[in-house]
Amino acid sequence: MGHSPLLVTYHLSPITYDRGLNMPSSITSDIIKPPAPPFGGGFGGGGGGPDGRGASRRASMTGLMVLLAATTMAFAAFTSAFVVRRGISNDWVALPLPPIVWANTAILLGSSLLLELARRSLKTGRRTGFNRYWTAGTVLGALFLVGQALAWLQLNKEGIFVATNPSSSFFYLLTAAHGLHIVGGLSALVYVDVQALRLRLGPGKRTAVDVSAIFWHFVDGLWLYLMALFLVWG
Amino acid sequence: MSAPVVHAHHAPEGFIRKYVFSLDHKVIGIQYYFLALFSVLVGMSLSLLMRFHMVHPDAKVSWFATLWPTAAQGGIMTPELYLSLMTMHGTIMVFFVLTTAPQSGFGNYFLPLQIGAEDMAFPVLNMLSFWTTFVALAVMVAAFFVEGGPPLSGWTSYPPLSAVGAVSGPGEGLGQTLWIVSIAIFCGASLMGAINFIATLIDLRCQGMSLMRLPLTCWTWFVTAILGLLGFAVLLAAGVLLILDRSAGTSFFVPGGLMVSDQILNHKGGSPLLWQHLFWFFGHPEVYIAILPGMGVTSQLLATFARKAVYGYRAMVYAILSIGFLGFLVWGHHMFMSGMSPYSAIAFSVLTMAIGVPSAIKTFNWIGTLWGGKIRFTTAMMFALGFVSLFVTGGLSGIFLGQPALDLYFHDTYFVVGHFHMIMGVASIFGMFAGTFYWFPKMFGRMLNETLGKIHFYATFLGVYAIFTPMHYLGIAGNPRRYSDFTNFDFLGKLLPVHTFMTHAAYFTAAAQILFFFNLFWSMKYGKKAPINPWDATTLEWTVSSPPPFDNFGGQHPVVNHGPYEYSVPGAPRDFIMQTDPVDVAHAE
Numbered sequence: 001m002g003h004s005p006l007l008v009t010y011h012l013s014p015i016t017y018d019r020g021l022n023m024p025s026s027i028t029s030d031i032i033k034p035p036a037p038p039f040g041g042g043f044g045g046g047g048g049g050p051d052g053r054g055a056s057r058r059a060s061m062t063g064l065m066v067l068l069a070a071t072t073m074a075f076a077a078f079t080s081a082f083v084v085r086r087g088i089s090n091d092w093v094a095l096p097l098p099p100i101v102w103a104n105t106a107i108l109l110g111s112s113l114l115l116e117l118a119r120r121s122l123k124t125g126r127r128t129g130f131n132r133y134w135t136a137g138t139v140l141g142a143l144f145l146v147g148q149a150l151a152w153l154q155l156n157k158e159g160i161f162v163a164t165n166p167s168s169s170f171f172y173l174l175t176a177a178h179g180l181h182i183v184g185g186l187s188a189l190v191y192v193d194v195q196a197l198r199l200r201l202g203p204g205k206r207t208a209v210d211v212s213a214i215f216w217h218f219v220d221g222l223w224l225y226l227m228a229l230f231l232v233w234g
Numbered sequence: 235m236s237a238p239v240v241h242a243h244h245a246p247e248g249f250i251r252k253y254v255f256s257l258d259h260k261v262i263g264i265q266y267y268f269l270a271l272f273s274v275l276v277g278m279s280l281s282l283l284m285r286f287h288m289v290h291p292d293a294k295v296s297w298f299a300t301l302w303p304t305a306a307q308g309g310i311m312t313p314e315l316y317l318s319l320m321t322m323h324g325t326i327m328v329f330f331v332l333t334t335a336p337q338s339g340f341g342n343y344f345l346p347l348q349i350g351a352e353d354m355a356f357p358v359l360n361m362l363s364f365w366t367t368f369v370a371l372a373v374m375v376a377a378f379f380v381e382g383g384p385p386l387s388g389w390t391s392y393p394p395l396s397a398v399g400a401v402s403g404p405g406e407g408l409g410q411t412l413w414i415v416s417i418a419i420f421c422g423a424s425l426m427g428a429i430n431f432i433a434t435l436i437d438l439r440c441q442g443m444s445l446m447r448l449p450l451t452c453w454t455w456f457v458t459a460i461l462g463l464l465g466f467a468v469l470l471a472a473g474v475l476l477i478l479d480r481s482a483g484t485s486f487f488v489p490g491g492l493m494v495s496d497q498i499l500n501h502k503g504g505s506p507l508l509w510q511h512l513f514w515f516f517g518h519p520e521v522y523i524a525i526l527p528g529m530g531v532t533s534q535l536l537a538t539f540a541r542k543a544v545y546g547y548r549a550m551v552y553a554i555l556s557i558g559f560l561g562f563l564v565w566g567h568h569m570f571m572s573g574m575s576p577y578s579a580i581a582f583s584v585l586t587m588a589i590g591v592p593s594a595i596k597t598f599n600w601i602g603t604l605w606g607g608k609i610r611f612t613t614a615m616m617f618a619l620g621f622v623s624l625f626v627t628g629g630l631s632g633i634f635l636g637q638p639a640l641d642l643y644f645h646d647t648y649f650v651v652g653h654f655h656m657i658m659g660v661a662s663i664f665g666m667f668a669g670t671f672y673w674f675p676k677m678f679g680r681m682l683n684e685t686l687g688k689i690h691f692y693a694t695f696l697g698v699y700a701i702f703t704p705m706h707y708l709g710i711a712g713n714p715r716r717y718s719d720f721t722n723f724d725f726l727g728k729l730l731p732v733h734t735f736m737t738h739a740a741y742f743t744a745a746a747q748i749l750f751f752f753n754l755f756w757s758m759k760y761g762k763k764a765p766i767n768p769w770d771a772t773t774l775e776w777t778v779s780s781p782p783p784f785d786n787f788g789g790q791h792p793v794v795n796h797g798p799y800e801y802s803v804p805g806a807p808r809d810f811i812m813q814t815d816p817v818d819v820a821h822a823e
Contacts, residue, residue, distance in 0.1 A: 055438055058436075059355035059434070059436075059437035059438060060355075062355075062436050063355060063356060063430070063433040066428065066429045066433060066463060067425075069463060070428070070464070071467070072467075073463070073464050073468055073471075074467040074468065074470055074471045077467070077468040077471035077472060077512055078471050078475075080511075081472075081475060081486060081512065084505065084508050084511075085486060085503075085504070085505065085508065088503075088508075089490075089502075089503035089504075089505070091490070091502055091503040162484060163482055163483035163484050166484070166485065166486070166503065166504075169478065169482075169485075169486065173475070177474070
C-alpha cells in the first residue's frame with residue numbers, strides 16, 4: 001500500500017509533461033530557471049528589488065527562525081516542568097518506553113535524510129529525483145505519526161494512561177505536542193509534494209521547499225531531544 | 235541603487251475582503267484598536283462594579299439580581315461574584331487591552347509605514363492573528379454566560395484554586411476552563427503576531443532605513459514582539475499543563491492529599507509553585523509588553539513636540555534592549571511570598587533593581603529631550619508627558635516592592651495594586667491616548683478636537699492619580715487586596731473613607747472617558763480634515779496621504795536619507811528634516 005503513491009509519481013510527471021502544459025524543456029533540467037534568489041542581503045537593505053521576491057524569501061526564512069524560537073521556548077517550558085516535577089516529589093515511576101519508538105526514530109531520521117536528498121536533487125535541477133525523494137520522505141513522515149499512535153496504543157494496553165504517573169503524563173504530553181508539530185510539518189510537505197507532482201514547483205515555490213524541509217529537520221531534532229529526555233530522566 | 239518602481243496595488247473591492255477578513259495591515263490595526271476599545275469598556279465597567287461593592291458591600295441593587303440571579307441573589311453581590319469580576323477585569327485589561335492596542339493595534343498600522351514597507355511580511359498570518367484574538371475574546375466573554383459564571387482565580391490563575399475544578403467554587407468549573415482555553419488561543423494569536431512583527435522589521439525595511447535610523451516606536455514594537463514570542467510560548471505550555479490537570483486527572487500542579495470543600499482530591503505530588511514559575515516567566519515580560527510601546531510613543535512624541543532630537547538615541551535603543559533582556563530574569567520578584575530561598579530572593583531582587591538603570595536612562599533622556607525645547611502643548615504631547623509622570627510614580631513604588639523584606643509586608647496589600655495600576659495600567663493607557671491623539675489624523679484623515687482632548691487629559695490625569703495614589707497609603711496601613719468587603723474588620727474601618735474617595739474618583743475618571751469616546755467617534759465623521767503632516771513630524775508615515783493609500787506608498791519604494799529625529803537642524807530650511815528628504819538638505823550652512 002505504502003508504495004502506490006511512488007508509482008503514481010513516476011507516471012504523473014512524464015504524462016503531464018507530454019501534454020505540454022507548462023514545462024518547456026527536458027524533464028531533468030527544467031525546474032529552476034531563474035535560480036531562487038539568495039537568502040542574504042540582510043539588514044538595512046530592505047525592499048529586495050522591484051518585485052520584492054528576495055525580501056519575501058528572506059522574511060519567510062526569518063519568520064521560520066522566529067517560529068522555531070517560539071517552539072523551542074514552549075519545549076523548554078515543558079522540560080523545566082518535567083525536571084522540576086520529577087525532582088520535587090517521590091511518586092515518579094520510570095516509564096518503560098514502548099519499543100516501537102525506536103523504529104519511529106529511525107523512520108523520522110530516514111524522512112529527514114530523504115528530504116535532504118530531494119533538496120540536493122532540486123539544486124542540480126533533477127526534478128524526477130526531487131519528486132521521488134520528497135514523496136518518499138513525506139510518506140515516512142506520515143508513517144512516523146502512525147508509529148507514534150501505535151506507541152500510545154502499546155502503552156494503553158499495558159494500562160499506562162495519561163494520569164497514571166507523572167512520567168506517563170509527560171510522555172503523552174510531549175509526544176502529543178511533538179505530534180502536533182509533525183502534523184503541521186507534514187501538511188507543508190504534502191503541499192510541496194502536490195505542487196511538485198503537478199509540475200507547479202516554479203522558482204517562487206523554492207522558499208516553500210526550503211522552509212518546510214528546515215522545519216522538518218527541526219522537528220526531527222526535537223524528537224531526538226525528547227528521546228534523550230525520556231531515556232535520561234523518564 | 236535601483237530606481238523606484240511605480241507598481242501600485244489596489245484595494246480589494248468586496249466588503250468582506252476590505253473590512254472583515256482584510257489582509258491590509260492598516261485595516262487589521264484598526265480592527266485590533268476597536269477590539270481593545272470594546273475590551274476596555276468591559277474592563278472599566280467591571281472595575282466600577284468592584285469599586286461600588288467595596289464601599290457598599292451590603293447594598294441591594296435590583297439589576298444585580300437580574301444580571302446574576304445566583305451570584306447576586308436578592309441584589310447583594312457575593313464575595314465570589316466580586317472575585318470573578320476582579321478576575322475578568324484583570325484578564326481582559328491585561329490581555330485584550332494592554333497587550334492588544336499598543337502593539338497589535340498601533341504596531342500593525344504604523345510599523346510597515348514607518349519602515350517604508352507595503353505591508354507586513356505575512357498578511358494572511360496577520361489576518362489570522364486578529365481573528366484568532368477575536369475568538370479568544372469571544373471565548374473569554376462567554377465565561378460570563380456559563381453556569382457558575384467567570385472564574386475566581388485572578389488573572390494569574392494560581393493553582394490549586396484554578397486546577398481542581400468546580401469543587402473549589404462557582405466559576406471554577408466551566409468558567410475557568412473557558413479562561414484557560416481563551417488564553418491558550420490568545421497565545422497562539424500573539425505568536426503569529428510576533429512572527430510577523432519580527433520578520434517585517436528585519437527584512438522589509440526600505441532602502442536606507444538602517445537599524446539606527448528606526449524610529450524608537452519601531453524598536454519598542456520589535457522588542458515587544460520578541461518578548462511576546464518567548465513569553466507567550468511559555469504561557470501556552472503552562473496552560474496546556476493546567477488544562478490537563480483539570481480535565482485529564484494529571485498532577486502537574488496539584489499537590490497530594492489536598493482537601494477542598496471537605497473532599498480529598500485524587501491528585502498527588504504536583505507543585506503549585508511550578509505554575510507560578512512558568513506563569514511569571516511569561517507574566518513579568520508581559521508587563522514590558524504593555525509598557526514598551528508606550529515608551530516608544532512617548533519618545534517619538536517628546537521629540538516631535540519639543541522640536542528636538544531624542545536625547546541619546548543610541549542609549550534609548552540599548553535601554554529598550556536591556557529592559558527586554560532583564561525582563562526575563564526577574565520573574566521571581568512576584569514570588570517572594572512563596573517561601574523561596576532567601577538567596578534566590580536576593581538574586582531576583584538585585585536583578586530587579588538592575589532594571590532601574592535602563593528605566594532611569596529612559597526617563598533621564600526624556601527629560602533631556604524636553605530640556606531647552608520649543609514645546610508644543612498638543613493633547614498628544616500632554617498625554618506623553620503624563621506617561622513620563624506615571625512611569626516615574628509607578629516605577630518608584632516598584633523599588634519598594636523589589637526588596638524581599640518590604641515585599642513580604644506589602645505583597646498582599648493595596649500597595650501592589652497601586653503600583654501595577656500606575657505603571658502597567660495607567661501609564662500604558664496614557665501611551666495609547668498619546669498614540670491615538672498623535673496618529674488619529676493619519677488613521678482616519680481627520681483631526682481630533684484639541685479642546686475636548688485637553689479637558690479629557692486633565693480630568694483623566696487628576697482622576698487616575700486620585701484613584702491610585704491612596705492605594706499606596708492603604709497598603710502601608712495594611713489593607714489587604716482581593717478582599718470584597720472591609721467593613722467587618724476594626725482596623726480597616728478607619729480606612730473606609732479613603733475607599734469612598736477612590737470610588738468617587740473612579741466614577742469621575744470613567745465619566746471623563748465619555749469625552750474621549752465622543753471625541754473619537756465625532757471627529758471620525760466631523761473632525762477637521764487632516765493634512766499629510768499635521769505635526770511637522772519626520773517619519774515616513776507623514777509622507778503619504780491621510781489615510782494612506784492601500785499599498786502605503788502608491789507603488790513607490792521610499793528611500794531614507796536621515797535619522798528619525800532631525801529637528802531644528804541648523805541650516806535646514808524648516809525646523810524638521812523628513813527621513814526621505816535629500817541628503818544635502820541641511821548643507822545651506
